[in-house]
Amino acid sequence: MDDVSFRAGRGERIVLLGPSGCGKSSILKAVAGFLTPASGAIKVRGREVKGPGPDRIVVFQEFDQLLPWKTIRQNVEFPLRVASKLSKAEIRERTETALGKVGLERVIDSYPHTLSGGMKQRAAIARALVTDAEVLLMDEPFAALDALTRSQLQGELLDLAEELGFTLLFVTHSIEEAILIGTRLHLLSPHPGRTITSLDTQEFGREDVGTARLENLTREVHDLLFLPKIRKDVLENV
Template identity: 65%
Template sequence: MNGAAGAVLEAADLTLDYVSDNGRVRAVENVSFAVTKGERLVLLGPSGCGKSSILKTIAGFIKPSEGSILLDGRPVTKPGPDRVVVFQEFDQLLPWKTVRENVAFPLKVARGKSQAEAREIAEQALVRVGLARALDAYPHTLSGGMKQRAAIARALATAPEVLLMDEPFAALDALTRTNLQSDLLDLAEELKFTLVFVTHAIEEAVLIGTKLHLLSAHPGRTLATFDTKGFGRDKLGTTEFQEIVRDINAALFARPAGAAA
């Protein structure tokens, strides 16, 4: 099966259903998008629109009801080290291992690195995210922001083909969130990784993404796509930035044709 030309990752007519006590519930309907190498795709939409479900399907945790997820033109059927997820929850680290051991562990298990190689790569990744002084700390001693830095370091250390982030900064205070957004952009510029990022915050979506895929309220359907490349930190507060935020807001909350006023 071939995907879109040049696409590393592609959702092709993706539909997701869940079975509940009340029967089958549709979470996502007929969503398609393509991501090329080094792009940062943001999935944006209201709570319950299926953003996280799409991310879990990309990760291989959920099977599509219809359509498919393609990685390098091949259907995704299960989880793999080529896709790594950073979740919103702070407690993603193994509490009995140090920060360095947490980052090194998947390198040994999923990438077959020796203990010495894994340790060296882990240290490099942790230094890169600003945790050089916390290598031997245990997760319970870290702040929420430090835990997320460690989770990002662990994900990047395995060199996944696609990095998946599910509202990773949503539970942080405003200052820490801003700092981590900036750090993520620095890492993206340095490492040129491919990213799929889920959020319901419009300004964060514009800042982080080079491409934005806007989803409707439940069930999630494609409302619009926006080219957000070039709206980085230097554009924050500018007229251009605020205009695209207003355009996205208008598309997100547009009243359907024929709806009562």
């Protein structure tokens, strides 16, 4: 990566979009505190990120992020038991509330191997929400799901973002998903990843699925990412 810079305000949903190998996941891991930037700095509320912290929670694509020997309740409770000073009653209440928000109250005492991929992802999201983190980091969380489950979880994520007001940094390879999830797209060039441009997409929502205007923007974003000459012409006219 080279010269990548952006800001994310409270409640914004920033989507990193670019070809494989451009550094999207590396940016996410650096914001999470798992990687140290070669240059520059990452700050949350004005304080430089030096490592992982409870203010930033990561949800990965892989479904094995849940501990298989613990129930869904125990998985969601885990970060609170490790890092908080809440009472057992408070932990129980927050866990049940978070699982209710993602529609998993009926399987709260089930084990991960008994759940579908989509339900496991909901549990991982609940585990992130239970900590009241300010920043939610998601690395292609819906990529391995079928189309219907993916669409459903996209909608649930948007509802939770509206309700809870967390800042979202989201990585995806899907241009349409990026437009629907994000309030702003940050486009990256092929390796080494550089900023191409940022696009405001907050006017787009689920009601735009299948519309001409969504298809037109999807095509425009594709051209910006993959067709250098068109990218140059478009940006010169912005």
